Amino acid sequence: MTTSNSRKPSLWIALGAFALVGFGAFMFPAFIIRPFRYQSPRALFWAMTLRQGAPIICLLCAIVCFLLIAMLWRSSNKWRKVLLSLAAFAVTFSAVMSRLNYFEWMFHPVDSARFDAESSSKLAADEMILAVRYGADARAYPIREMAYHHILNDVVGGVPIAVTY
Incomplete structure (x- = not known):
């Protein structure tokens, strides 16, 4: 050509x-x-x-x-x-x-969530969280992390959950 x-x-x-x-x-x-x-x-x-x-x-x-x-x-x-x-x-x-x-x-999913005790947490006092309690088990998920990942699969009190907002 x-x-x-x-x-x-x-x-x-x-x-x-x-x-x-x-x-x-x-x-x-x-x-x-x-x-x-x-x-x-x-x-x-x-x-x-x-x-x-x-x-x-x-x-x-x-x-x-x-x-x-x-x-x-x-x-x-x-x-x-x-x-x-x-x-x-x-x-x-x-x-x-x-x-x-x-x-x-x-917006990749979290492969494996890591949880700290409240006393050793490095979150700021005014950091917003999502909280889930089932039976004697409780978890707190920082909104800043959830805003990035959007969804997290976890187990609370032996029950599988999908945390989102």
């Missing part, structure tokens, strides 16, 4: 635009939905909407980018081939990551 010199700038612009859209479709939801950061209702709405459409958007952008890269590759010098390779990596990375639930990596 050869292209005339007059079409090359438009091909580079198209490549940049499709690579940016493909990468943005993955990154925008990942950037907006982060732990311990305020998300406005509008931004969260758009992030969740884009998150659902990101797999197809990223795939289509990757296909177009690879076609454009194929058209530009032969006539490109070494540094432009580096740029083409970076664009290929970015859209491939985005197409793969948009299909994974990377929020499970950010």
Whole structure:
């Protein structure tokens, strides 16, 4: 595939635009939905909407980018081939990551909870907690930790529970 010199700038612009859209479709939801950061209702709405459409958007952008890269590759010098390779990596990375639930990596569950006696606890006196008592057994779960993990499986008084808020 050869292209005339007059079409090359438009091909580079198209490549940049499709690579940016493909990468943005993955990154925008990942950037907006982060732990311990305020998300406005509008931004969260758009992030969740884009998150659902990101797999197809990223795939289509990757296909177009690879076609454009194929058209530009032969006539490109070494540094432009580096740029083409970076664009290929970015859209491939985005197409793969948009299909994974990377929020499970950010909000990973607690593998094994560790509990301290009240006397040895390092929690601040004003730290908010969730408390569970069943029979003679009791547990306290710091809200700050629960805000990050969202759910914790535990056993209180011999009964399995799922602590959440």
